Amino acid sequence: xxxxxxxxxxxxxxxxxxxxxxxxxxxxxxxxxxxxxxxxxxxxxxxxxxxxxxxxxxxxxxxxxxxxxxxxxxxxxxxxxxxxxxxxxxxxxxxxxxxxxxxxxxxxxxxxxxxxxxxxxxxxxxxxxxxxxxxxxxxxxxxxxxxxxxxxxxxxxxxxxxxxxxxxxxxxxxxxxxxxxxxxxxxxxxxxxx
Amino acid sequence: xxxxxxxxxxxxxxxxxxxxxxxxxxxxxxxxxxxxxxxxxxxxxxxxxxxxxxxxxxxxxxxxxxxxxxxxxxxxxxxxxxxxxxxxxxxxxxxxxxxxxxxxxxxxxxxxxxxxxxxxxxxxxxxxxxxxxxxxxxxxxxxxxxxxxxxxxxxxxxxxxxxxxxxxxxxxxxxxxxxxxxxxxxxxxxxxxxxxxxxxxxxxxxxxxxxxxxxxxxxxxxxxxxxxxxxxxxxxxxxxxxxxxxxxxxxxxxxxxxxxxxxxxxxxxxxxxxxxxxxxxxxxxxxxxxxxxxxxxxxxxxxxxxxxxxxxxxxxxxxxxxxxxxxxxxxxxxxxxxxxxxxxxxxxxxxxxxxxxxxxxxxxxxxxxxxxxxxxxxxxxxxxxxxxxxxxxxxx
Numbered sequence: 267x268x269x270x271x272x273x274x275x276x277x278x279x280x281x282x283x284x285x286x287x288x289x290x291x292x293x294x295x296x297x298x299x300x301x302x303x304x305x306x307x308x309x310x311x312x313x314x315x316x317x318x319x320x321x322x323x324x325x326x327x328x329x330x331x332x333x334x335x336x337x338x339x340x341x342x343x344x345x346x347x348x349x350x351x352x353x354x355x356x357x358x359x360x361x362x363x364x365x366x367x368x369x370x371x372x373x374x375x376x377x378x379x380x381x382x383x384x385x386x387x388x389x390x391x392x393x394x395x396x397x398x399x400x401x402x403x404x405x406x407x408x409x410x411x412x413x414x415x416x417x418x419x420x421x422x423x424x425x426x427x428x429x430x431x432x433x434x435x436x437x438x439x440x441x442x443x444x445x446x447x448x449x450x451x452x453x454x455x456x457x458x459x460x
Numbered sequence: 461x462x463x464x465x466x467x468x469x470x471x472x473x474x475x476x477x478x479x480x481x482x483x484x485x486x487x488x489x490x491x492x493x494x495x496x497x498x499x500x501x502x503x504x505x506x507x508x509x510x511x512x513x514x515x516x517x518x519x520x521x522x523x524x525x526x527x528x529x530x531x532x533x534x535x536x537x538x539x540x541x542x543x544x545x546x547x548x549x550x551x552x553x554x555x556x557x558x559x560x561x562x563x564x565x566x567x568x569x570x571x572x573x574x575x576x577x578x579x580x581x582x583x584x585x586x587x588x589x590x591x592x593x594x595x596x597x598x599x600x601x602x603x604x605x606x607x608x609x610x611x612x613x614x615x616x617x618x619x620x621x622x623x624x625x626x627x628x629x630x631x632x633x634x635x636x637x638x639x640x641x642x643x644x645x646x647x648x649x650x651x652x653x654x655x656x657x658x659x660x661x662x663x664x665x666x667x668x669x670x671x672x673x674x675x676x677x678x679x680x681x682x683x684x685x686x687x688x689x690x691x692x693x694x695x696x697x698x699x700x701x702x703x704x705x706x707x708x709x710x711x712x713x714x715x716x717x718x719x720x721x722x723x724x725x726x727x728x729x730x731x732x733x734x735x736x737x738x739x740x741x742x743x744x745x746x747x748x749x750x751x752x753x754x755x756x757x758x759x760x761x762x763x764x765x766x767x768x769x770x771x772x773x774x775x776x777x778x779x780x781x782x783x784x785x786x787x788x789x790x791x792x793x794x795x796x797x798x799x800x801x802x803x804x805x806x807x808x809x810x811x812x813x814x815x816x817x818x819x820x821x822x823x824x825x826x827x828x829x830x831x832x833x834x835x836x837x838x839x840x841x842x843x844x845x846x847x848x849x850x851x852x853x854x855x856x
Contacts, residue, residue, distance in 0.1 A: 290634050293464060293634045293635075294464050294634065297462075297463075297464040297636055302635075302636055303464060303634065303635060303636060304633055304634070304635050305633065305634040305635075306628070306629070306632060306633035306634065307628075307632060309490070309575060309576065309628050309632065309816075310575075310576075311575070328636065330596075330597075330731075330732030330733070330735045330736055331732055331733050331736045331821060332597070332626075332629050332630075332633070332729040332730065332732045332733050333733050333818050333819055333820045333821065334818050334820075336820065
């Protein structure tokens, strides 16, 4: 079981897909639920399409540690093609889970995870975002899937907070708010745990 | 007010609350967010600041110097090679006694070119006559920036202030933060009313002319006296800041040092990671402690010597390589400060985290393990080593 006093999450994505944005949005949403949070990307000479890593720490007390996360409770993979080039389950705790953006089922994906025996979750974030936002923007559905699987935040409250935050941020683009809210809700329903 | 902001957002927000007269702006990673956010505040009319975009950091600091000399309050932000390009002007700002405030988001200097955090940029400017204050996290970056002007602008000091935070680790990490009300910040900062300035019609003034030998040294002595006076002022401002924020600051922070036998001295974000290591070791009965230096210029030598006087072994950790072949700059200062103690702890230097090399809690625990060995055997081993680089041998 994951210890909820400190939950550590590692995000793998490609530059431009919004893994960093999802990570920062999760930090903000967790902060709104009274948690102590860290959301930080690992920077290098990043460019569109190159692999990037981002991290979250969500805790009951302020966490002072400022290193990267080597033993995460959860791993989120925003781009399925990273499974071939990056050891995404490296250090992932036995009781934790990996959440992957893919049209495949957990059973189909498991053989590609280099012997990982723990929980595998899948979500077709691309299809959801294309259906709700008209574009491949997988970060919001991925965020919802991570929250659902980890149980680190209350999902009802998450939807309310994000809606309020988007209403402020996208005051001039209401269609974006509706699309994102639908994407979040669909993802909460559709994430497969295997 | 509770919020969640990155270090850069927090400092930009502090700047907005301060509403300075002039911002000399040129972007460089990882400080770019700061002028970017501030440009938004200026464009939206949320500040009255003259936001001057220029073609280099040499020019952004020149803008600040000219503005501050004219009697205005000027700020800037930079990193790494940007600070290096300001180098000539840093000395001009300090020697003209212009209390400019600069957000320095620490990043490694080229070469090899690298965008990640270390302290080689600001450590290179340590002898330029600027006050240097370092933050551990976003909250401290915000709080330190707000304290900078009351420190630098006071008559006994009149020196520019560099408010530093670690690039990416602090500048780009979103964490919880407590923000002050804008009115409280403005009241705390007050109006800037310099006694003398370029455009004062009753007593017009030349700023920065040639200084001949019969006067140059007197001016340098006055500058040195101002830096000494800054120490008391920093503590006064910290005490006033505690009243409005409830957060306490000093020249350095002592963490579990009351009865510490083994101690680490360092600067910046790694202090948080080191606190976690100290807590873990304390659970196992190890008398470990940490001194996090907040103010590096003026250097709190006597105070630091007192804080370390009862320890048995100390590791001074430098996040920059000074190429002195005799240890990094924090080590040199600390070792010198301890010279007058009758009984001194064993002292070693560890250079770490260059170009963004990550530091884990376990790394800090290894440093304490080495200190425990030294305290027991009295054999310090190599005085100056690097930690965390690829090596066939154990590096700590």
